[in-house]
Amino acid sequence: MNKVKLLLLFFFSIVLTLPLTAGSMDPDANGKIKGKVIDQQSKNPIEYATITVYNTVDSSIVTGTISDYNGDFEITNLNAGLYFVEITFLGFEMISRDAIEVEKGSKAVDLGEIRLSPDKQTLKEVVVLANQNSVEYQIDKKVVTVSEQMTSASMSAVEVLENIPSIKVDFEGNVLLRGSSGFTVLIDGKPTVLDPSDVLRQTPASTILNIEIITNPSSRYQPDGTGGIINIVTKKSRMLGFNGLLNLNGGVFGSYGGDFLVNYKREKTNYYVSADYGYQPFPGESYSDRLTTIDGISTRIVSEGKSERLRNNQGLRAGFDWDISDKDLFSLGLRMGKYNRGGSSELDYLTTQEADNFSMHEFSINESGRSGNYYNMTGSYLHKFNNDQHELSLQLNYRARKGDEYSENVLKDEGQTITSGAQTTEKGPSNNWEMRLDYTRPIGSKNMFETGLQLRRGFSVDETELFLYDTDIQDFVLQQDKGNSINYDRKIYALYGIYKGSWNKFGYQAGLRGEYTYRDIQAVELNKNFTINRWDLFPSVHFSYQLPKENQVMANYSRRIDRPHGWALEPFLSWSDLFNVRRGNPELKPEYIDALEMSYLKSWEKSSLSLEAYYRIKHNKIERILEVYDEETFLTTFANVGKDYSLGLEAMYNYTLFKWWELNLMGNLYDYRIVGQLDELAFENSSFNWSGRINNTFKLTQDIRFQLDYDYNSPSITAQGETKGYYAFNLALRSDFFDKKLSAVLQVRDVFGTRKRISIVEDANFYNYRSWRNYAPMVSLSLSYRFNNYNPMEKKGENGNDNGNNNGEGGF
Numbered sequence: 001m002n003k004v005k006l007l008l009l010f011f012f013s014i015v016l017t018l019p020l021t022a023g024s025m026d027p028d029a030n031g032k033i034k035g036k037v038i039d040q041q042s043k044n045p046i047e048y049a050t051i052t053v054y055n056t057v058d059s060s061i062v063t064g065t066i067s068d069y070n071g072d073f074e075i076t077n078l079n080a081g082l083y084f085v086e087i088t089f090l091g092f093e094m095i096s097r098d099a100i101e102v103e104k105g106s107k108a109v110d111l112g113e114i115r116l117s118p119d120k121q122t123l124k125e126v127v128v129l130a131n132q133n134s135v136e137y138q139i140d141k142k143v144v145t146v147s148e149q150m151t152s153a154s155m156s157a158v159e160v161l162e163n164i165p166s167i168k169v170d171f172e173g174n175v176l177l178r179g180s181s182g183f184t185v186l187i188d189g190k191p192t193v194l195d196p197s198d199v200l201r202q203t204p205a206s207t208i209l210n211i212e213i214i215t216n217p218s219s220r221y222q223p224d225g226t227g228g229i230i231n232i233v234t235k236k237s238r239m240l241g242f243n244g245l246l247n248l249n250g251g252v253f254g255s256y257g258g259d260f261l262v263n264y265k266r267e268k269t270n271y272y273v274s275a276d277y278g279y280q281p282f283p284g285e286s287y288s289d290r291l292t293t294i295d296g297i298s299t300r301i302v303s304e305g306k307s308e309r310l311r312n313n314q315g316l317r318a319g320f321d322w323d324i325s326d327k328d329l330f331s332l333g334l335r336m337g338k339y340n341r342g343g344s345s346e347l348d349y350l351t352t353q354e355a356d357n358f359s360m361h362e363f364s365i366n367e368s369g370r371s372g373n374y375y376n377m378t379g380s381y382l383h384k385f386n387n388d389q390h391e392l393s394l395q396l397n398y399r400a401r402k403g404d405e406y407s408e409n410v411l412k413d414e415g416q417t418i419t420s421g422a423q424t425t426e427k428g429p430s431n432n433w434e435m436r437l438d439y440t441r442p443i444g445s446k447n448m449f450e451t452g453l454q455l456r457r458g459f460s461v462d463e464t465e466l467f468l469y470d471t472d473i474q475d476f477v478l479q480q481d482k483g484n485s486i487n488y489d490r491k492i493y494a495l496y497g498i499y500k501g502s503w504n505k506f507g508y509q510a511g512l513r514g515e516y517t518y519r520d521i522q523a524v525e526l527n528k529n530f531t532i533n534r535w536d537l538f539p540s541v542h543f544s545y546q547l548p549k550e551n552q553v554m555a556n557y558s559r560r561i562d563r564p565h566g567w568a569l570e571p572f573l574s575w576s577d578l579f580n581v582r583r584g585n586p587e588l589k590p591e592y593i594d595a596l597e598m599s600y601l602k603s604w605e606k607s608s609l610s611l612e613a614y615y616r617i618k619h620n621k622i623e624r625i626l627e628v629y630d631e632e633t634f635l636t637t638f639a640n641v642g643k644d645y646s647l648g649l650e651a652m653y654n655y656t657l658f659k660w661w662e663l664n665l666m667g668n669l670y671d672y673r674i675v676g677q678l679d680e681l682a683f684e685n686s687s688f689n690w691s692g693r694i695n696n697t698f699k700l701t702q703d704i705r706f707q708l709d710y711d712y713n714s715p716s717i718t719a720q721g722e723t724k725g726y727y728a729f730n731l732a733l734r735s736d737f738f739d740k741k742l743s744a745v746l747q748v749r750d751v752f753g754t755r756k757r758i759s760i761v762e763d764a765n766f767y768n769y770r771s772w773r774n775y776a777p778m779v780s781l782s783l784s785y786r787f788n789n790y791n792p793m794e795k796k797g798e799n800g801n802d803n804g805n806n807n808g809e810g811g812f
Contacts (some may be wrong), residue, residue: 031078031102035111037071037087045071046116049089050241056082063267066241080104092116141214146205157200157208157232165650165666166213168691175200177227178215182562184224186231190378190397198339202313204259204276206247206784209235216556216597219496219511220450223538223560226593226618235261244787251780255280270321282309284774291767292628297355299631305347312340327384335376342369363412366577372403389442397434409577421469423476424575430460447501456492484572485524492517507544521586523571530586555598562591564622568638581629582636589640592619607655616646621676623719626761641719642676664695674719687717703736724758743784750776
């Protein structure tokens with residue numbers, strides 16, 4: 001707790017003192033402009049009106065402010081000179097005051113009362129002009145404009161990503177990028193302490209400007225993750241003055257939440273703060289049928305009943321940007337919060353053995369959860385040299401997490417007496433820091449060289465305990481010999497170089513990244529260390545060619561790595577319930593991925609088409625392996641089973657049939673094959689997988705839109721079995737009020753309750769069938785309000801010319 005207080009004190013001390021320094025750099029700047037803003041019709045003062053001062057010579061912005069509660073404003077620290085001033089407020093005509101002369105040592109220039117008149121037509125025209133395509137394709141990434149998603153006010157980042165061919169979201173809200181859960185998530189180009197899917201689930205879409213999907217990153221990026229990188233670019237306002245957003249939502253089954261974003265921008269400084277809270281239960285029902293055979297005796301266990309998953313999170317984000325000069329930029333950001341993921345079930349179990357004519361009925365109550373606090377603090381500095389794009393940047397990032405995991409499972413007989421039970425707990429802090437230094441230098445007019453150094457260091461501790469239920473004392477008792485402690489220590493040092501340029505219509509980029517990895521896992525009770533020292537090379541190549549008008553072809557290759565997560569390495573038993581236990585494998589090797597992509601883009605007046613072909617080979621394929629632990633219990637562990645191959649094609653087609661009807665079609669087709677060895681037996685499984693989505697958006701009036709979409713996912717194979725396909729329909733209705741300041745969205749997901757997860761796993765001595773279905777439909781209503789002409793801007797990355805090029809960390 002002391003560390004948290006010091007962190008907050010340090011953060012806000014810098015935030016509050018730096019702008020004071022910025023405002024006092026010129027002792028001769030003592031001119032003032034003041035005035036009062038009122039409503040022409042009501043004669044009432046207007047609070048939060050934006051006043052912007054421009055230099056008459058070159059029309060550049062000098063400074064600005066907002067009016068206070070009484071409509072008054074005063075702008076200070078002006079140099080002597082000639083200015084003009086613009087006064088704006090949402091829904092009112094802009095007023096300009098020209099030829100304002102500020103003399104050295106003179107009194108304040110008083111503009112008197114400035115009366116604004118309402119202008120609804122102007123507001124509507126501005127909003128219409130702001131519309132743009134929801135997905136933009138660039139040479140190395142896809143950019144999803146979240147504000148163009150009709151239901152963005154009521155969604156998280158997960159629901160936004162469902163509208164992208166590369167993305168698949170499973171029943172638990174876990175995101176798969178090109179079929180893999182191994183990818184990196186960044187916030188404004190910076191790593192986060194939470195797991196990728198957790199970050200996406202608890203980031204409100206209303207606070208996101210756009211999402212960048214980079215499936216084949218260059219050598220500049222950290223190579224962690226099979227699928228690539230998802231970068232969330234958060235909103236900041238580009239308007240001078242004070243403005244913001246407020247969102248509230250609620251739904252069936254007790255779901256509710258809200259978030260807000262407040263921004264205050266001056267000429268050279270920008271402050272922002274946002275907070276969010278969400279409570280989302282997902283009740284449903286589950287069914288399983290398992291059959292095990294040990295020593296010729298077959299045991300069948302059938303279970304069914306109610307289950308529920310819960311997500312409960314709260315977060316705070318604050319930051320400060322300072323343009324020290326035209327060539328120097330400084331940013332400081334803090335992100336902190338609490339996360340809580342839980343689950344519970346009440347299941348009926350029927351156990352039978354036909355050979356002995358044995359039958360037993362039991363009732364199981366299970367609870368589990370994962371919760372804790374997290375903290376992220378980042379600071380960055382960018383210096384621009386005289387030449388365009390000649391830059392040097394430094395970034396420091398510190399993140400910490402302290403969390404607890406628990407599970408409790410009890411079995412009751414038909415008389416509701418507890419016959420057995422188990423509790424498991426896992427506690428431990430995690431601390432990580434990262435430093436990166438990046439340099440870019442143009443060579444001539446069409447070429448550029450980039451290089452950089454990156455250092456990562458991480459520590460974490462996991463301590464587990466096991467409690468078993470004692471029927472004599474009717475309580476849980478700690479098992480002293482079953483506790484385990486794991487200490488993780490990791491260092492990664494990297495150096496990269498990239499050369500890129502163009503020749504006629506041909507663009508190219510080639511890079512190489514070298515990484516040294518040190519990792520030590522200390523199993524305290526086993527008195528054993530699992531250590532690796534390894535060097536890796538990661539090349540990347542990108543090409544593009546501009547065909548005749550509105551056509552483009554691109555191709556790229558990269559090598560990546562997917563390190564196993566900590567929980568997959570822990571060499572001890574962890575009970576999820578009395579019928580399922582997990583054990584990690586500290587001997588796991590990382591997966592290495594060779595990925596090749598080719599894409600084609602074509603645009604017409606009312607439509608556009610994108611095609612992306614990809615081929616991916618994964619070496620040292622890591623799979624979850626199911627084994628028989630005893631006649632009633634399954635053991636889940638992890639193993640490197642061989643290689644898998646994916647050859648596929650993604651397509652997206654957008655077409656405006658009429659002014660009131662827009663159609664979006666997207667699909668992903670790929671051939672998947674996995675080849676390897678399991679239990680000393682060679683195997684090869686393959687399947688042809690595909691998914692598709694049809695999205696219709698109807699503009700009923702200027703302020704009312706209706707959306708209908710349908711998605712389908714085909715069956716797929718694994719090393720030991722398969723998952724069945726499913727489909728779903730979703731509806732949404734959006735209406736805007738008060739000149740689009742207020743928006744209401746009614747959303748209905750899985751209208752007919754057809755999203756049902758079915759998986760089958762089988763081996764020589766067992767068979768396991770499992771199904772899960774959320775209660776449906778899921779209905780929600782959200783309200784979004786923006787005040788004082790809120791208009792988001794993109795945040796520059798550490799290069800000053802993109803949205804962030806940093807990367808997160810993978811597993812161990």
